[in-house]
Amino acid sequence: MARPASTLPEDFPEPVFRPLDGHVEIAVAEAAEARMARPRRVTAILAAMCARLGSAEGGADSARRVSAAGREWLLQRAGLEFFRGTRWFEAPCPGCGARFDLELDLTAVPQGRAGAGFPVIEVETSLGARRFEAPNGHHEEAFAARQDGDARRIFAGLCGLADEAAAEVARFEAADLERIDAALEAVSPEIADGVNAACPDCGGPVRVRIDPLTFAFPRPEAVLREVHAIAMAYRWSERAILDLPSRRRRAYVALIAGDGDGRAARPRGGMRLS
Numbered sequence: 521m522a523r524p525a526s527t528l529p530e531d532f533p534e535p536v537f538r539p540l541d542g543h544v545e546i547a548v549a550e551a552a553e554a555r556m557a558r559p560r561r562v563t564a565i566l567a568a569m570c571a572r573l574g575s576a577e578g579g580a581d582s583a584r585r586v587s588a589a590g591r592e593w594l595l596q597r598a599g600l601e602f603f604r605g606t607r608w609f610e611a612p613c614p615g616c617g618a619r620f621d622l623e624l625d626l627t628a629v630p631q632g633r634a635g636a637g638f639p640v641i642e643v644e645t646s647l648g649a650r651r652f653e654a655p656n657g658h659h660e661e662a663f664a665a666r667q668d669g670d671a672r673r674i675f676a677g678l679c680g681l682a683d684e685a686a687a688e689v690a691r692f693e694a695a696d697l698e699r700i701d702a703a704l705e706a707v708s709p710e711i712a713d714g715v716n717a718a719c720p721d722c723g724g725p726v727r728v729r730i731d732p733l734t735f736a737f738p739r740p741e742a743v744l745r746e747v748h749a750i751a752m753a754y755r756w757s758e759r760a761i762l763d764l765p766s767r768r769r770r771a772y773v774a775l776i777a778g779d780g781d782g783r784a785a786r787p788r789g790g791m792r793l794s
């Protein structure tokens with residue numbers, strides 16, 4: 521007996537994003553800075569933004585079923601919805617402390633496609649042949665909730681497709697865990713979580729980590745400030761203001777501020793990477 525795999529067979533499912541309005545932005549902004557483990561924040565952002573994920577409907581359950589690398593890729597794509605056209609980023613140099621500008625194309629972050637048979641692998645273990653699925657958001661969330669233990673053993677238990685997977689994981693030998701880990705890594709898609717650069721000040725090599733959660737998404741206060749400005753000026757209800765497409769909401773805010781033709785202001789300069 522075995523349970524079916526829960527990981528979506530599409531390694532990088534093409535997202536269809538919901539049109540951005542205040543409701544979506546508030547949900548995303550609150551998820552991005554919620555006091556919960558990173559995998560749960562990623563799930564909440566993808567659930568708020570994606571109407572579809574490849575052949576699957578949107579929603580939290582689909583967002584959890586995407587492979588770990590697929591979720592990271594979707595998070596980068598989701599972040600791009602908020603700063604289309606921005607290519608300049610500002611990153612810190614750990615060597616000399618200077619901040620420098622870096623041109624980065626987030627649509628071209630290196631990806632590695634899933635291996636044959638994805639999302640399921642079969643591994644010959646000391647207990648016999650066992651099947652596992654490539655880690656997805658369910659597994660990442662469950663792993664983040666664990667405080668201790670060998671990560672390879674925890675993932676072998678979470679990703680095991682045998683009915684007794686959780687019970688028999690304690691009996692796997694170190695060599696089993698090594699083989700399972702290697703096979704999961706081989707079949708799983710990959711995505712770079714950063715780029716290499718050289719600091720223009722000191723010339724030192726810098727690994728710039730790209731975590732969209734730290735720079736790409738709006739802050740709740742920023743959206744609320746716009747709601748406040750429009751409510752004060754026009755006396756519209758909060759709901760009516762949040763219903764506006766985000767571009768139109770920003771255009772009204774610009775008009776209220778007296779910025780000429782009401783074209784929504786874009787942030788100037790590079791996005792700050794932490």
Ligand SMILES: [Zn+2]
Pocket residue numbers: 613614615616617618719720721722723724
């Ligand atoms: Zn430097």
